[in-house]
Amino acid sequence: MAMGSVKGGDRAVPYINVTPLIDVLLVLLIIFMVVTPLKPSRFKADIPTQRDPNEDLSKLKPNPLTLVVTISQDLQLKLNQDSMGSVNDPSALAQKLQTTFQLRKDQHAYKVGMETATNIPEDQRIEKTVFVKAPRALKYGDVVKVIDAIKGAGASPVGLQVDDLP
Amino acid sequence: MGMSSGGGGGGLQSEINVTPMVDIMLVLLIIFMVVTPFLQQGITVPIPRDLRNPDEDQAINKETSVIVSVVCRPPDAPQCTPEMTEYYLGKKKVNLDDLKAQVEKSLANKKEEDKIVYVKSGVNVNYGEVVKVINAVREKGVDKIGLVADKKKGGGAAKT
Numbered sequence: 001m002a003m004g005s006v007k008g009g010d011r012a013v014p015y016i017n018v019t020p021l022i023d024v025l026l027v028l029l030i031i032f033m034v035v036t037p038l039k040p041s042r043f044k045a046d047i048p049t050q051r052d053p054n055e056d057l058s059k060l061k062p063n064p065l066t067l068v069v070t071i072s073q074d075l076q077l078k079l080n081q082d083s084m085g086s087v088n089d090p091s092a093l094a095q096k097l098q099t100t101f102q103l104r105k106d107q108h109a110y111k112v113g114m115e116t117a118t119n120i121p122e123d124q125r126i127e128k129t130v131f132v133k134a135p136r137a138l139k140y141g142d143v144v145k146v147i148d149a150i151k152g153a154g155a156s157p158v159g160l161q162v163d164d165l166p
Numbered sequence: 167m168g169m170s171s172g173g174g175g176g177g178l179q180s181e182i183n184v185t186p187m188v189d190i191m192l193v194l195l196i197i198f199m200v201v202t203p204f205l206q207q208g209i210t211v212p213i214p215r216d217l218r219n220p221d222e223d224q225a226i227n228k229e230t231s232v233i234v235s236v237v238c239r240p241p242d243a244p245q246c247t248p249e250m251t252e253y254y255l256g257k258k259k260v261n262l263d264d265l266k267a268q269v270e271k272s273l274a275n276k277k278e279e280d281k282i283v284y285v286k287s288g289v290n291v292n293y294g295e296v297v298k299v300i301n302a303v304r305e306k307g308v309d310k311i312g313l314v315a316d317k318k319k320g321g322g323a324a325k326t
Contacts, residue, residue, distance in 0.1 A: 024192075027193055031197055031200050042220055042226060042312035042313055044313075045313055046309055047300050048304065049304055135294075136294025137293070139291070140296050142293075143296075148214075162297050
């Protein structure tokens with residue numbers, strides 16, 4: 001530009017060459033388009049720690065709020081004792097869990113030890129633990145589908161039962 | 167260069183024009199900067215796809231995270247027997263006994279709250295094989311696992 005104004009009788013037309021800029025921006029755009037769907041994700045699940053063989057299990061009291069989702073070999077679901085559809089259509093289970101959690105929220109059914117922990121948000125204090133029990137011969141994919149539905153209903157944490165599986 | 171020597175009343179210009187080279191180098195640099203955090207750890211596994219509610223976790227791709235992969239050989243077998251199942255820790259094939267020792271080693275200098283083992287399992291693998299892995303790692307004081315799954319694109323998670 002400076003050159004033009006010194007030399008020129010003709011009027012200089014100053015313009016910025018944007019082509020390389022656009023080149024680079026397009027490449028960046030494509031990179032991000034390719035990379036974005038690759039975000040890794042996972043289900044967090046709790047597993048029981050190794051049992052102490054000398055521990056006296058008779059002293060443990062069962063928690064009345066415990067929710068156990070059982071998957072049977074023929075892909076039927078059970079929530080505690082009630083039948084809840086099948087693996088391929090877990091909407092009944094999700095619905096039931098959601099209403100259960102809502103009910104607990106209304107009744108202030110807190111987790112053990114969190115009854116007075118008012119510094120923690122109300123939502124996290126409600127007992128929403130769900131255990132999953134599935135037979136060993138089942139396909140992993142089916143189990144994950146059920147965990148997906150349970151997680152979608154708002155359960156947290158999700159626990160996997162690993163002892164005494166059929 | 168060609169232009170200046172051809173046109174030249176002025177002195178011959180003997181400098182190499184490095185601008186395009188620098189352009190390309192910069193783009194390459196940016197590509198690698200962007201892509202490096204996304205390089206997957208472990209082996210490629212047909213993990214469960216199109217699920218709605220898994221949580222995103224960038225730590226899965228961290229070099230320090232412990233990833234146990236459970237796959238069926240051949241991968242497209244309709245029925246996966248326990249004999250066809252293979253276990254990998256990171257990219258290395260291991261058997262269940264080695265797995266225990268090596269998981270313990272890789273978790274040894276991690277903080278208590280970071281002790282999580284990621285399980286990448288193929289959809290056709292028997293759940294019992296996954297339970298075996300879980301049993302192996304729980305002996306080493308791990309009580310959190312992450313089941314790696316693929317989140318459905320565009321489908322927002324159900325809000326609760």
